[in-house]
Amino acid sequence: MTIVCGTDFSDSAEQAARAAASIARCSNERLELVHVLADPAAAGIPALGAFFAPLQELLSELATKLSREFSIRVNPTVLEGPADERLVDFARTGKARLIVVSSLGARKQEHWRVGSVAERVLQRSDIPVLVVREAASIAEWVEGVRPLRILLGVDLGESARAALRWVETLRQIRPCDVRIVQVAWPMGEHARFGVKGPIELEGLRPELHALLERDLRAWAGSVAGEGEVSFSVSGCWGRTDEQLARLAQEQRADLLVVGTHQRALVARVWQGSISRGVVHRSSCNVACVPTQAASASDKAEIVRFRSVLIPTDFSTLANRALGAGYGLLPEGGVVHLLHVLTRERADAPPDLEERLRALIPAGAVARGIETRVHVVDDSEPWSGIWHAASRLGVDAICMSTHGRSGAARVLLGSQAREVVQRARQPVLLVRTDVA
Numbered sequence: 001m002t003i004v005c006g007t008d009f010s011d012s013a014e015q016a017a018r019a020a021a022s023i024a025r026c027s028n029e030r031l032e033l034v035h036v037l038a039d040p041a042a043a044g045i046p047a048l049g050a051f052f053a054p055l056q057e058l059l060s061e062l063a064t065k066l067s068r069e070f071s072i073r074v075n076p077t078v079l080e081g082p083a084d085e086r087l088v089d090f091a092r093t094g095k096a097r098l099i100v101v102s103s104l105g106a107r108k109q110e111h112w113r114v115g116s117v118a119e120r121v122l123q124r125s126d127i128p129v130l131v132v133r134e135a136a137s138i139a140e141w142v143e144g145v146r147p148l149r150i151l152l153g154v155d156l157g158e159s160a161r162a163a164l165r166w167v168e169t170l171r172q173i174r175p176c177d178v179r180i181v182q183v184a185w186p187m188g189e190h191a192r193f194g195v196k197g198p199i200e201l202e203g204l205r206p207e208l209h210a211l212l213e214r215d216l217r218a219w220a221g222s223v224a225g226e227g228e229v230s231f232s233v234s235g236c237w238g239r240t241d242e243q244l245a246r247l248a249q250e251q252r253a254d255l256l257v258v259g260t261h262q263r264a265l266v267a268r269v270w271q272g273s274i275s276r277g278v279v280h281r282s283s284c285n286v287a288c289v290p291t292q293a294a295s296a297s298d299k300a301e302i303v304r305f306r307s308v309l310i311p312t313d314f315s316t317l318a319n320r321a322l323g324a325g326y327g328l329l330p331e332g333g334v335v336h337l338l339h340v341l342t343r344e345r346a347d348a349p350p351d352l353e354e355r356l357r358a359l360i361p362a363g364a365v366a367r368g369i370e371t372r373v374h375v376v377d378d379s380e381p382w383s384g385i386w387h388a389a390s391r392l393g394v395d396a397i398c399m400s401t402h403g404r405s406g407a408a409r410v411l412l413g414s415q416a417r418e419v420v421q422r423a424r425q426p427v428l429l430v431r432t433d434v435a
Contacts (some may be wrong), residue, residue, distance in 0.1 A: 002029055002030045002031070002032050002094050002095070002096045002097070003020050003023060003024045003027075003029055003030070003031050003032070003096060003097065003098045003099075003100060004031075004032045004034060004087065004090060004091040004094065004096040004098070004099050005017050005021075005031060005032070005033055005099075005101070006015075006034050006035070006036065006083065006087045006099070006100070006101045006102075006117070006121070007018035007033060007034070007035055007059070007062070007101040007102075008035065008083075008102075009035070009058065009062075009213070010065075010102065012092040012102035012103055012132075012133075013064075013102045013338075015099055015132055015133070015134060015135045016100050016102035016135070017062065017066060017100075018066070018075075018135045018137045019100060019130070019132045019135035019285075020098075020130075020132075021066045021069070021070040021072060021074070021351065022070065022135070022138055022139050022142040022143075023098070023100075023138065023142065024070070024072050025070045025071060025072045025142065026142045026173055026174065027173060028135050028311075029072075029097070030073045030074075030075065031066065031072055031073070031074045031075070032045045032074075032075050032077060032088060032090070032091075032094060032096065033059060033062065033063050033066070033074055033075065033076050033126040034076075034077050034078075034079060034086075034090055035055060035059050035076075035077075035078050035079070036078075036079045036080070036081060036082075036083040036086045036087060037055060037078060037079065037080050038080075038082075038083070044144075046270050055078050056076065056078050058235045059077075059078060060076045062076070063075065063076040064376055068234055068266070070430075075213070077090070081417065083117050083120075083121075084117055084120035084123075084124055085124065087099065087101070087121055088121060088124045088125045088127070090123060091125070091127050092126070092127065095126070096127055098125070098127065098128050098129075098130060098216050099121060099125055099127055099128070099129045099130070099132045100129075100132060101118045101121055101129065101130070101131055101251040101326065102118070102131070102132055102133075103115065103118055103131055103132065103133050103279070117230065118279055119133045119276045119279055119280075120261060122275055122276070122278040122288040123260075123273070123275075123276065123280065125172055125288075125290060126290050126292040126293070127248035127290070127293065128166055128287060128288065128289045128290070128293050129211070129287065129288045130285065130286075130287045131272070131279050131286045131287070131288070132285050133282075133284060133285050133286075134284075134285065137254035137255075137283065137284075137285070138254070138255075139429060141174050141176070144174065145177040147174070147176055147177045147226075147227045147228075147253060148168070148170065148174065148175075148176045148177070148254050149176075149177050149251070149252060149253050149255070150167060150176050150177065150179070150249065150253060150254070150255045150256075150257055151178075151179050151181060151244070151247060151248045151253040151255070151256050151257070152164065152176045152178055152179070152180045152181065152184075152253055152257045152258075153181050153183065153244040153256065153257070153258045153274070153278070154180060154181070154182055154216070154219075154220075154259070155259075156182065156215070156216070156219045156424070157183065157259070158259075159258075159259025159260055159289070159290070159291045160258075160259045160292050161206050161259070162259050162289050162290065162291050162293050163258060163259040163287075163289040164180075164220065165293075166225070166226075166257070166287070166289045166293060167223075167257055168223060168225050169225075170193070170225070171223070171224065171225020171226055171227055172224065172225045172226075173174075174226070175225075175226035175227040176225065176226070176227040177227045177228040177229075177230075178223065178227060178228070178229050178230070179229075179230045179231075179251055179253070179374075180216065180220055180223075180229065180230070180232070180233060181231075181232045181233075181234060181244065181247055182216050182233050182234070183234050183235075183236045183240045183243045183244060184204065184212055184233055184234065184235055184236065185236065185237070186199050186200060186204060186235045186237065186433070187199060188277035189212060190206070190208065191209055192386070192387070192390050192422075193208060193387060193390045194378065194384075194386075194387030194388075194390070194391065195207065195208050200235065201234050201237075204233065204235040208377070209233055209235075209316070211391065211393070212233040213231060213233050214393055216217065216231050216233060217231055217392055218236075218393065221335075221423075230353070232247075234247060239277060240274050240277075241274045241276075241277025241278045241280070241281055242277070242281055244256060244258065244274070244278050244282070245277075245281035245282040245283070248282055248283075248284055249283055249284070253284050254284055254285060255285045255286070255287055256278055256282050256284055256285070256286050256287070257282060257286075257287045257288075257289065258274055258275050258278055258286075258287075258288055258289070258290045259274070259275075259289050259290070259291065260274075260275035260289065260290050260291075275288040283419065284394060288408055291339075299416065301401075303426075304396075305328045305329055305333065305396050306332075306333045306334065306335045306395055307333060307335075307336065307392070307393070307394040307395050308325050308326075308328050308329060308333070308334075308335050308336070308394060308396050308397070308398055309335075309336045309338055309385070309388060309389050309392060309394040309395075309396070309397045309398070309425075310322060310325035310326075310336070310337055310338065310397075310398050310399065311339070311340065311381070311384075311385045311388075311397075311399050312337065312338070312339060312359065312400075313340075313381070314339070314355060314359075315319060317400050317432040318400045318432075319359060319397075319400075320400050320430055321398050321399050321400040321428075321430040321431050322359060322361060322430060323361065324359050324398055324430045325398030325428070326364055326369060328391055328396055328398060328428065329367075329369050330367070331367060331368060332367070332369065332370075333368075333369055333370070334369070334370045334371075334372060335364070335369055335370070335371050335372070336371075336372050336373075336374060336388070336392055336394060337356045337357075337359060337360070337371060337372070337373045337374070337376075337383065338356075338373075338374045338376065338384070338388050339355075339356060339374070339375050339376075340376055340377075340378050340380075340381045340384030340385060340388075341375055341376065341378075341384075341385040342377075342378065342379065342380065342384075343377075343379060349408055352375045353373045353375055356373035356374075356375070356390065357371070358371055364405055374388060374392075380415075380418075381415050382414070382415045382416075382418035382419050382422075383418075385397065385399070385415075385423075386418070386419055386422045386423060387421050389419075390424075394425060395425060395426075396425050396426045396427070396428060397425055397426070397427045397428070398425055398427075398428040398430065399415075399416060399419065399427070399428075399429065399430070399431045400416075400429075400430045401415075401416035401429045401430070401431060401432065402433075416429055
């Protein structure tokens with residue numbers, strides 16, 4: 001495996017090269033030092049033959065210098081074409097594990113524009129990209145002077161999971177103190193958890209903050225590697241990238257890490273990108289980790305459910321989900337039996353919790369499964385299920401549904417469809433129209 005570093009011979013590029021060399025020495029990998037010469041037609045250059053030799057010589061001198069100083073193997077390569085495209089293609093062909101670039105660079109020849117090449121590289125790459133603004137902190141980390149201070153911005157999605165896995169690989173090389181941060185939109189989180197009452201203009205209400213931090217810790221689990229790990233939830237009404245950049249500065253982070261998605265060409269033009277934003281706004285080093293970086297190497301893990309939510313309206317059809325729901329917990333765990341009391345049923349009988357307990361299967365206790373019953377008020381059954389699943393932090397939802405098609409699906413499957421669209425947990429749907 002190799003590390004690829006792009007350089008334009010500027011001072012900032014030299015910083016990036018030194019950082020790449022430090023990491024290559026520490027991980028015992030080869031460093032590919034690459035300079036990309038712009039398209040001659042676009043630059044008004046009639047031929048490139050006269051330019052390759054001096055550039056190759058200059059690059060070779062830099063490679064020799066880095067090789068001697070860091071005691072690593074460095075290969076110099078000059079390429080032709082758009083810098084971002086050729087650099088990513090070269091790294092992909094060589095099966096590189098990391099691309100390192102500086103925070104300066106541009107495709108236009110008449111001037112350098114801050115961040116442009118770096119942005120296009122991370123947007124195109126399916127390999128983690130490290131954008132270097134200063135190499136000193138990375139060198140100190142590699143030399144064991146102190147842990148690397150990392151701020152990891154997550155949204156609990158797949159790209160964030162890839163970023164977490166990448167941070168764990170750094171912690172296995174040398175100790176890293178990691179602060180895992182989730183930036184939350186207060187209005188959206190109030191809706192998801194069904195929290196009633198006013199929304200804070202600054203920060204988050206204590207009960208909402210506690211729920212989000214609980215889910216964040218559960219999502220991260222045990223973070224592998226050496227160093228301290230801390231968690232933080234930050235409410236934000238504005239741009240997430242601005243908030244992450246500000247938090248990184250306040251925490252004096254050496255490295256801000258985020259996950260990223262590779263989008264189609266048209267989507268790249270108009271869709272906002274947190275990864276691009278933090279590259280623009282952050283004052284520290286930035287690493288952007290694409291989802292593919294984890295999916296290519298991570299094996300599927302067997303998921304063990306420890307808590308399941310089973311909603312019911314006490315009908316025979318709804319209760320058919322009970323067997324499947326309890327079956328998701330082979331040994332131990334907690335089942336939450338839920339009944340949603342909508343506004344139309346304000347005169348509901350007072351013994352609903354007893355009716356829920358009466359539904360507990362006979363073998364549940366023998367298998368060590370605890371059952372908790374809940375009766376909640378909400379405007380619609382689906383919203384009550386969604387809110388309860390979020391507040392309880394269950395691992396899965398199991399509910400009955402009509403397995404119909406066409407127009408019947410719209411009428412009879414609407415509750416299940418709404419839950420599936422909104423829930424972050426896996427949802428097991430038990431069809432009630434088949435034996």
